[in-house]
Amino acid sequence: MKDVREEYHADGLTEASLHDDPLEQARRWVDEAIEAALPLPNAMTLATVSADGQPSSRVVLLKGIEAGGFTFFTHYDSRKGEEIAVNPKVSFTMFWQPFDRQMIVIGEAHKVDQQESDSYFASRPYASQISAAISPQSRPASRAWLEDEVARLEQAFPSAPVPRPAQWGGYRIVAHEIQFWHGRPSRLHDRFRYQRQEDGSWLRERLAP
Numbered sequence: 001m002k003d004v005r006e007e008y009h010a011d012g013l014t015e016a017s018l019h020d021d022p023l024e025q026a027r028r029w030v031d032e033a034i035e036a037a038l039p040l041p042n043a044m045t046l047a048t049v050s051a052d053g054q055p056s057s058r059v060v061l062l063k064g065i066e067a068g069g070f071t072f073f074t075h076y077d078s079r080k081g082e083e084i085a086v087n088p089k090v091s092f093t094m095f096w097q098p099f100d101r102q103m104i105v106i107g108e109a110h111k112v113d114q115q116e117s118d119s120y121f122a123s124r125p126y127a128s129q130i131s132a133a134i135s136p137q138s139r140p141a142s143r144a145w146l147e148d149e150v151a152r153l154e155q156a157f158p159s160a161p162v163p164r165p166a167q168w169g170g171y172r173i174v175a176h177e178i179q180f181w182h183g184r185p186s187r188l189h190d191r192f193r194y195q196r197q198e199d200g201s202w203l204r205e206r207l208a209p
C-alpha cells in the first residue's frame, strides 16, 4: 500500500466554477458521474454515531437531492436506523474516480413522510421488494432462514406490489456543511467548504489541502 501513488491531473475547482448553492453543486457532480457511467455513481458512505459515541459506517445509495436534503432508503430498525433515532447527526462521503472528486456532507437525518417511502418502495423491482420485506436488517440470520422467508412471502404475494413494511423507509439528510474536494497535482488539492448560516445563506471558503 505504501507504494501506491496516484497523481491527480484534473483541472480542479475555482470559485467561479462552483454553484452558489452547494445542493445544486452536489447535484451537478452526481449527474456528471451518472452521465459518465461511472460504477455506482450514487454510492455514499454513511457514518452514524451510537449513544455511547462509537461511529460506524456503511455504503448506501443516494436516491435524490430534493426538499433541501439528500435522500436514501433503508430499514429503520437496522443499526444505522437505531443510531439515527438516538442521534440524528450523520455524515456521508462520496468519492468519484476517475474524476478525483470527493464530497463530504455533514448534517441531520430525518425520516421522510410515509407516502414518499411508499412510492419509492413500489418503484423497486419485485425481488427487491420481497428481500426488503423479509429482512430483519442488521440482525443475525441464517441463509436458509432468509430463503425460506423469501419463499413464504413470494407465495403470499406472487407479484408486485408487495406491501411496504413499516420498518423500511427513507431518510433525508439536511446538511449544514458540504465540502467539495478535487485532487490536484503534487497533493495541492482544491477544497471548498460551504457552511450554512443562521439566515439560511451559505458561507463558502477555500480550505488548505
Ligand SMILES: Cc1cc2nc3c(=O)[nH]c(=O)nc-3n(C[C@H](O)[C@H](O)[C@H](O)COP(=O)(O)O)c2cc1C
Binding pocket: 040, 043, 056, 057, 058, 059, 060, 061, 062, 072, 073, 074, 075, 078, 079, 080, 081, 137, 138
Ligand atoms: C453498493 C452498496 C449499496 C448499498 N445500498 C444500500 C441502501 O441503499 N440501503 C441499505 O439499507 N443498505 C444498502 N447497502 C447495504 C449497507 O452497506 C449495509 O450493509 C446495510 O444497510 C446494513 O447496515 P447497518 O447494519 O450498519 O445499519 C448497500 C451496500 C453496498 C455495498
